[in-house]
């Protein structure tokens with residue numbers, strides 16, 4: 243059988259960063275609640291000329307530059323931060339990246355889970371047509387109301403993956419475990435720009451989805467837990483992965499350590515939540531920090547509120563290490579410009595644009611692609627300055 247999986251991967255984030263110590267000082271919270279209780283140190287914040295389209299395209303640009311566009315016949319953008327109820331984010335991204343007209347594009351949605359549905363679909367496409375590649379991008383801006391309990395778990399990020407046959411990074415194995423249940427733990431009605439969430443319910447729904455997905459995985463012939471070398475979870479806040487890992491250990495009767503998760507949470511501690519991108523930012527972090535992954539099996543757990551969970555495994559290829567990729571990711575995080583709480587709150591409010599008012603957004607960031615404003619109701623995207 244043809245090996246299929248992730249051939250390359252690239253992460254991008256917003257141009258600004260808010261240190262959670264500043265948020266804690268502003269709202270009178272002990273910073274330990276954020277650093278230890280939630281496992282978050284910072285959150286990425288977008289500049290006024292960034293949004294999910296520019297994030298997605300920026301994440302994918304290094305992949306297109308490295309591998310060309312010739313074999314990409316499908317572009318999937320997974321997001322719950324879509325800017326139009328009809329037009330796919332992927333259509334703008336397709337133009338900005340200069341992809342071929344002979345390329346199918348679509349946007350996928352199911353809370354933080356949809357990138358995994360995209361990955362499974364992409365694997366099917368490339369298994370059937372091993373000469374083709376699929377560009378899959380998970381991109382999101384996590385937005386909750388100011389002054390809400392969920393506020394410290396905001397953030398932003400995008401991870402682009404080139405999916406193909408004979409992959410250089412991670413071969414994805416065929417067995418997966420899935421669990422779907424209708425739960426009102428987190429959702430965003432179309433008349434809102436911020437999510438509604440029952441935080442405690444979302445934590446228990448996540449854990450139920452994990453144990454349910456594990457049972458399905460085991461029932462379908464998935465490898466026993468002893469044959470899994472690394473774990474990578476969806477991380478709305480990194481402490482959630484610790485809670486999940488402990489529950490799974492109890493569920494399967496295994497002795498896991500919290501330290502198993504350190505390398506897969508380094509980026510997520512600094513990005514904050516990035517919804518669909520969160521699991522794959524965790525994978526990027528693992529690949530960039532763990533020196534001993536060649537031939538190792540990684541279990542990945544994807545969760546999207548509402549809810550769908552999927553657990554699957556991949557085996558890391560020998561040449562997975564890339565100093566260039568790790569440096570690019572470190573640069574994206576290190577070079578964000580800090581904002582104070584006042585500026586962050588202004589940006590949070592200013593991010594919303596009405597479609598019935600024309601607006602021109604001035605150059606605010608050095609990103610490869612910019613949101614330039616709204617003209618005749620249509621959002622405008624241009625290459626960066």
Ligand code: COA
Pocket residue numbers: 272273274275276278279280391392393394395439440441442444445448478479482547
């Ligand atoms: N030092 C260390 N830990 C501290 C602390 C301190 N000073 N103060 C509090 N904590 C711990 C709490 O004990 C708690 O730990 P526990 O979960 O292990 O019990 C943790 O910090 C969070 O505190 P809590 O009071 O539960 O936080 P909260 O009510 O403000 O809300 C969320 C936390 C995650 C529910 C909220 O941020 C949220 O709704 N986020 C969005 C939804 C989400 O991300 N869901 C995840 C599933 S998708």
